[in-house]
Amino acid sequence: MVGLSEGEKHFIRGGIAQDLRTDGRRRLQFRAISVETGVIPQANGSARVRLGATEVIATVKDIVQIEVDPAAAAEINAKLTVAVQIEVVVVMRGDDDGEETRKRQRWGEERGCGDDGRGRDEPCGRLSWGNQAFFILIKGKFPFLLIVAQLQHPCLRVEVLKNFLLSSVLHCKDAYSVVKVGQVCWDLYIDGLVVSSDGNLLDALAGAIKVALSDTGIPKVNVSLSATTDEEPEVDVSDEEFLQFDTSSVPVIVTLTKVGKHYIVDATSEEESQMSSAVSVSVNRHGQICGLTKRGGAGLDPSVIFDMISVAKHVSRQFISVLDSEILAAEAAG
């Protein structure tokens, strides 16, 4: 995928060992983050996040649903569908297996539709890491896949995103209970689009989704029930009044990539190609772990994992504060 010579590989690894990476960063330093909100006017909320050369767009679209069956309506407070798709724009140069990837993309779409999530046993052996990311995130659009404990399988990467999103839904429940009157609830669709991929997609996507949620305005809904119960209730969706999500406790994801003996945050795709394993931790403002996953072939000592978690907690604090200040700046500007 990433064509690197032996010398370059050595240089990257050596730089990480000496705490000075090829782009001049330290091991636990993020690339410059830039956040923009409201980039897709047609969506209820949207955000573009750039982390160096990685660029992702997240949008939130909501559709009002009128549930006829009250029992079902009570159960479905809010449905959240996450559709993360890696779009074609990210196909990288030097991608030696382009056709294969595309085949898998299609496969992911067709086969993934089954809610049993079958076909996941398909070995990903021929795909290099970057292509795996491709493939997995495409499958991520089926959020309620059965959770199968396949620890060695990279598909678990999806779970982090799912957990991350589910925890944000749990958080948003209050907002929903205000919106939901009688038999009306919202479907919330979150789309992630990768415009340019240079490593660390998960962190960037999670950040973008957090910002997009904060940018989302859910129109206020008034339902007037008519005297006769047979008729459908009249639903009035307001154009002026909006409810905002409070995203302050929505977690962010911090991925620690282990290269050699050390681990780094916010790896570029060159650095990702050198990784032995990576741990993604989703942490909220209070330092609570909302999701955790490990990927990559090499095993990790449990004590190293605990160490990584505490480092991720520490790093996430900076990341959250940067995102929050960007959200505030975007709100002030908009």
Add this chain to the structure above:
Amino acid sequence: MEYVNPLTGFRVDGRRPNEMRQLKGEVGVVARADGSALFEMGNTRVIAAVYGPREVQNKGQQVNSKDALVRCEYRMADFSTGDRRRKPKGDRRSTEISLVIRQTMEASILTHLMPRSQIDIFVQVLQADGGTRAACINAATLALADAGIPMRDIVTSCSAGYLCSTPLLDLNYIEDSAGGPDVTVGFLTKMDKVTLLQMDAKLPMDTFETVMDLAIEGCKAIANYIREVLLENTRRLECQRG
């Protein structure tokens, strides 16, 4: 429905019949592509990314080793339309548009200068409000120019229609879905040649000519704009070099 106000002569979005939507072009929006561009026609917004010329990945696709292989992939984002709906990748519409864009771009790229190589064009629709085909071709032209790929001429595209007995330039989504004719023209401005012509509806011959002329005028205007964007970009690069 009245698409052209009989009193004022204005269209549903307040434009005159021969008025184009606001154009916006930006070069170099995708960091890791060899060339990329964002192109907006009103609310229609597309991103194009070009990779190449590079080695042919799948030798089986190479028909002629003397020419470069041009590939194109068109994709609409789920959130690009008003109603969010899932469109499977590789559906017929996008396959057709991919093909149309590929053929149009192939007509302007000097493929014989890059034998045994491949050029990939990826087009992503972020917002669809009519005329996505035209916007995609314009974005692809900008991206190809940004990638420094030799071209015969700037190829631009614009649509035109005929509603309420008035030829209309650059249809938006409402006008596009009105069921009237929609003529999309791809045009090589300097060479004065049409490379793409599509129409889906019937139209009397003489009316067709006026509609097509209108679309060609639109193409010329877009070509001027694209040239400006590219010149501006070159000036910026020149400044950066010092």
